[in-house]
Every structure is written in C-alpha cells, then in structure tokens.
Amino acid sequence: MSTLVLDNVSAGYGKVDVIRGVSLAIPAGRRVALVGSNGAGKSTIVRTINGLLPLRGGSISWDGAAMGPVRASHRTRAGIGTVPEGRLLFPDCTVSENLIAATTFGEAKAKREQSLESVFGLFPRLRERAAQRAGTLSGGEQQMVAIGRALMTRPRLLVLDEPSIGLAPRIVAEIFEVLSSLTSTGLSLLLVEQNVQLSLRSVDEAYVLRQGTIVLHGEAAQLLDDPQVRAAYLGQ
Amino acid sequence: MTFGIFLQAVVSGLANASIYALIAVGLTLVFGVMRIINFAHGEFLMIAMYGGFFAWSLFGVDPVMAILIVTPLLALLGMALYGGIVRLALKVPEINQMAVTLGLSLLLQHLALVLFSGDNMLVTQPRSTAGIVLGPVVIQVTHLIACGASLLLLGLIYLILRRTDFGLVMRAVAQSRDGAALSGIDIASVYKWAMAVGVGTLGVTGPLLVSILYVNPHVGALFTLKAFVIVIVGGLGSFGGVLVGALIVGLAESIAGAWFSASIAAAVPFAILILVLLLRPEGLMNRSLAR
Numbered sequence: 001m002s003t004l005v006l007d008n009v010s011a012g013y014g015k016v017d018v019i020r021g022v023s024l025a026i027p028a029g030r031r032v033a034l035v036g037s038n039g040a041g042k043s044t045i046v047r048t049i050n051g052l053l054p055l056r057g058g059s060i061s062w063d064g065a066a067m068g069p070v071r072a073s074h075r076t077r078a079g080i081g082t083v084p085e086g087r088l089l090f091p092d093c094t095v096s097e098n099l100i101a102a103t104t105f106g107e108a109k110a111k112r113e114q115s116l117e118s119v120f121g122l123f124p125r126l127r128e129r130a131a132q133r134a135g136t137l138s139g140g141e142q143q144m145v146a147i148g149r150a151l152m153t154r155p156r157l158l159v160l161d162e163p164s165i166g167l168a169p170r171i172v173a174e175i176f177e178v179l180s181s182l183t184s185t186g187l188s189l190l191l192v193e194q195n196v197q198l199s200l201r202s203v204d205e206a207y208v209l210r211q212g213t214i215v216l217h218g219e220a221a222q223l224l225d226d227p228q229v230r231a232a233y234l235g236q
Numbered sequence: 237m238t239f240g241i242f243l244q245a246v247v248s249g250l251a252n253a254s255i256y257a258l259i260a261v262g263l264t265l266v267f268g269v270m271r272i273i274n275f276a277h278g279e280f281l282m283i284a285m286y287g288g289f290f291a292w293s294l295f296g297v298d299p300v301m302a303i304l305i306v307t308p309l310l311a312l313l314g315m316a317l318y319g320g321i322v323r324l325a326l327k328v329p330e331i332n333q334m335a336v337t338l339g340l341s342l343l344l345q346h347l348a349l350v351l352f353s354g355d356n357m358l359v360t361q362p363r364s365t366a367g368i369v370l371g372p373v374v375i376q377v378t379h380l381i382a383c384g385a386s387l388l389l390l391g392l393i394y395l396i397l398r399r400t401d402f403g404l405v406m407r408a409v410a411q412s413r414d415g416a417a418l419s420g421i422d423i424a425s426v427y428k429w430a431m432a433v434g435v436g437t438l439g440v441t442g443p444l445l446v447s448i449l450y451v452n453p454h455v456g457a458l459f460t461l462k463a464f465v466i467v468i469v470g471g472l473g474s475f476g477g478v479l480v481g482a483l484i485v486g487l488a489e490s491i492a493g494a495w496f497s498a499s500i501a502a503a504v505p506f507a508i509l510i511l512v513l514l515l516r517p518e519g520l521m522n523r524s525l526a527r
Contacts, residue, residue: 072417088415102419
C-alpha cells in the first residue's frame with residue numbers, strides 16, 4: 001500500500017531550518033490535513049515531499065522504500081501529485097495543454113484521453129474553457145486546472161498546498177466537494193490549509209504545525225473539539 | 237532611390253530576415269527554456285559554416301546536402317555544451333553565466349583561428365552567381381535557397397512547438413520550471429534537448445550561409461549581436477517576436493543600405509534596438525514560447 005512517512009525531517013532555506021524533526025504518516029486512502037498559521041512551515045513540508053526542496057535531515061519513505069535526493073519529476077512519476085502554492089500553471093498554454101503537459105510519461109501518457117475525460121467530468125467548467133489560455137482564467141478556474149493537472153499524473157497521493165486561498169466561498173465549496181469525491185476512489189490526500197475549520201471538516205486526521213514542529217496530532221473530529229485548537233485556530 | 241532599387245532592397249531584406257530569424261530562433265529557444273543567454277551562439281554558427289565549407293572543399297559535398305551532416309553534429313555539440321558547461325553554469329549567478337558563455341565564445345573564436353587560420357573562405361559553385369530576374373528585381377539563387385530552407389525550418393519548429401509533446405514540454409518548462417517538474421517533466425532532459433535544437437538549427441543555416449557570405453573565425457560575433465537585437469526587439473523568448481524582430485531588422489538594414497550606404501546599414505539594427513528599449517523595453521511581442 002502506498003503510505004508516505006516522514007521521519008524526523010528537517011529542511012529550510014539559506015541558514016534557517018524552517019521545519020525541524022517533523023514526523024508524520026499518510027496511510028493509503030486516508031485524508032490527512034496539515035494545519036498551522038502563516039509561516040509555520042507548511043509549504044516547506046510540501047516542498048520536501050514533492051522534491052522541490054532537499055532534505056537537511058531525516059528521511060521520507062514512500063511505499064516502504066526510502067526516497068533518495070531525487071528530482072521533483074521523479075516524485076510525481078512515483079505517484080505523488082502536487083497542487084502547489086501559487087498553482088504554477090503554464091499561463092500561455094491552453095487549459096488542455098496544461099493538463100496534457102502532465103501526461104508525458106509512463107501510465108499517465110497511456111491513459112491521457114481517459115484522464116482528460118475524467119478531469120473534465122469533475123470540472124465541467126474546464127471543458128468549456130479547454131481552448132482558453134490558462135492565464136486568462138479566474139482564480140477558481142485556475143485552481144481547478146492545477147488540481148486537474150495533478151490528477152492527470154495519476155497520483156496515489158494528492159498533496160494540496162492552500163487550495164482555498166484567495167477564492168470565493170462558493171468556489172471553495174465546489175472544489176472541496178470534488179476533493180471529497182476523489183477520496184472515495186482510494187486516493188490519499190494531504191491537505192495543507194490555513195483555513196483550519198474547513199480542512200478539519202474535510203479530513204480523517206490532522207497534524208498541527210507550529211513554528212516548524214508538529215505540536216498536535218489526532219482524529220480530525222477530536223481536534224475540532226480540542227479547546228487548545230479552538231482557542232488558537234478557530235477563534236473560539 | 238528609384239522604385240526598382242527600393243523593391244530590390246525589400247526583396248533582399250526579406251531574404252536576409254528569414255535567415256536572421258532562423259539564427260535568432262535558436263538563441264531565443266535556449267533563453268526561453270533555460271533563461272540563459274548563449275553568447276557563443278554565433279560561434280556555433282561559425283563552426284557550422286566551416287562544416288559546410290569543408291564538406292564542400294574536401295569532399296565535394298553540396299552545401300544543401302551538407303546540412304544533413306552538419307545539423308546532427310551541431311545538435312550533438314549543443315548537447316555537449318549543455319552537459320559539459322551550461323549544466324554547471326546554471327548553478328552560479330546570472331552574471332557568471334554570461335561570463336561563461338562569453339568566455340566560450342572567445343575560446344571558440346581563437347580555436348578556429350588556430351585550426352582554420354584567419355582567411356576568408358567561401359563556397360563558390362556555378363549557382364553562386366546565378367540569379368532569377370523578376371521584373372526590376374534580381375534574386376540570387378543562393379539567397380533563395382537559404383531563404384526557402386529557413387522558412388521551411390521555422391515552420392517546422394513552430395509546428396513542433398505547437399503540436400507535439402516534445403514542443404509542449406519545452407513551452408511548459410519555459411513558463412514554469414517548478415510547475416513542469418511537478419507535472420513529471422524531467423527538466424534536465426528538456427534543457428539538453430532545447431540546447432540540441434537551439435544549436436542544431438545553426439547546422440542548417442551554416443552551410444547555406446557560407447555560400448553567400450565569407451566565413452572567418454570572427455564571423456559569429458556579428459550574428460550573435462544581430463540575433464540578440466532581433467530577440468530583444470521581438471521580446472526575449474517569444475517565437476512570434478523572432479519573426480517580427482527579424483523582419484524589422486532585415487528590412488531596415490537593407491533599405492538603409494540602398495538609401496544611404498552600407499556603413500549606415502550596419503548601424504541600423506542597433507539604432508532600432510535602442511529605440512525599442514527606450515519605448516517598449518519588454519519587446520514588441522512579449523509572450524513566452526506559446527505564441
């Protein structure tokens with residue numbers, strides 16, 4: 001089974017270690033949230049998982065095997081799909097091109113048409129905009145392209161970095177509805193969010209990150225009732 | 237200037253523009269994908285010109301046929317340039333990258349001087365002096381061949397960029413490197429191929445150009461500069477910009493040459509560059525490789 005395990009991971013930029021000794025596990029088929037305030041190191045964890053940032057300490061294993069200092073493209077090909085912060089779309093390419101660009105290898109290439117149909121099925125709006133340049137889309141539509149592009153790589157784990165940021169509540173609801181429909185197919189999910197309430201309501205379990213270290217871990221429902229969490233993140 | 241001379245200048249300008257465009261498209265492809273400016277671009281053109289010349293002078297190979305030998309060689313040189321030098325240079329600050337390719341350009345010039353001497357060399361064939369007369373205008377056959385081949389290859393490159401996975405991954409990397417990596421695209425491999433195509437296209441231009449223009453070890457510098465002007469005028473990293481830039485530079489140069497003198501004509505591209513940088517510093521058609 002495809003389980004992602006981070007063991008005692010440290011990483012950072014320049015002289016600063018942004019995250020220190022982070023350990024977490026995402027079992028196959030589970031929906032896991034990583035919550036924390038701005039600057040807690042959430043995106044740094046995402047970037048160590050998807051291979052854009054090298055590890056400084058600890059290890060990451062996937063499917064039971066340790067992942068070496070491999071390139072981001074290899075992590076994607078190994079089944080870890082990322083919806084990155086800032087989306088990182090190809091703005092001058094059309095919506096279809098953005099999606100197809102994520103299917104130039106292995107199984108993703110063989111199942112290109114099938115994946116394209118299923119992404120258009122999840123986000124009918126993208127089918128209408130298929131020939132439009134991604135850079136001209138609204139923020140919500142761009143987020144749909146980013147999610148669609150990650151799905152085109154046929155991931156077994158989908159990592160989403162702040163998918164709700166800057167979007168209208170209606171669009172966020174739409175996107176989260178799609179995400180919950182995805183997990184019924186056995187896809188594991190790592191949801192990284194600043195919106196703690198929203199993310200805890202959409203997952204099975206969660207980790208709370210503060211100043212680069214994990215300070216709490218538990219079932220999402222439990223954390224929602226936790227007085228500490230309510231005070232620190234839910235303003236209650 | 238009579239209308240006939242003007243027309244002749246326009247026709248020559250168009251022919252030059254197509255050749256310039258093919259030279260510049262390699263430069264802009266490499267910049268667009270890798271964000272590195274290859275100051276040795278013209279030196280690779282010089283090598284391709286020598287390749288065409290020696291294929292003809294030593295083995296009697298027609299320059300048009302020499303393309304088939306010189307192009308793969310140049311593409312391999314491009315890959316070697318990436319693997320041996322540029323791959324390492326990507327890790328250092330941009331100013332050092334420029335110094336690296338500039339140093340390479342000087343190194344290649346002087347190596348050529350040692351190997352081939354400083355003599356001017358030209359392929360001269362029966363068709364070298366042949367021309368086709370169309371009313372008041374004469375088109376040199378060698379120009380016509382170079383122009384036709386350039387347009388053909390430009391069209392081919394455009395189709396590859398727009399219609400194939402190979403082109404799509406290049407455009408993707410040009411627009412977002414991290415986004416491409418997260419899409420499972422192997423960045424190092426795309427860089428290697430961008431360099432192979434960017435330098436390889438010169439393998440078509442070189443043999444055809446040496447039928448028109450003398451080759452010597454320093455001929456490349458002029459073309460690097462002109463290609464530079466074209467890509468900056470058009471907008472760095474833009475395919476359409478290369479066409480527009482080449483058209484403007486080729487026509488302006490040729491018409492200025494007919495109107496005033498050859499020395500004025502030589503200054504015209506740079507005057508255009510200064511004007512564009514003052515009025516529209518992002519270039520005339522600033523869009524990434526998609527357009």
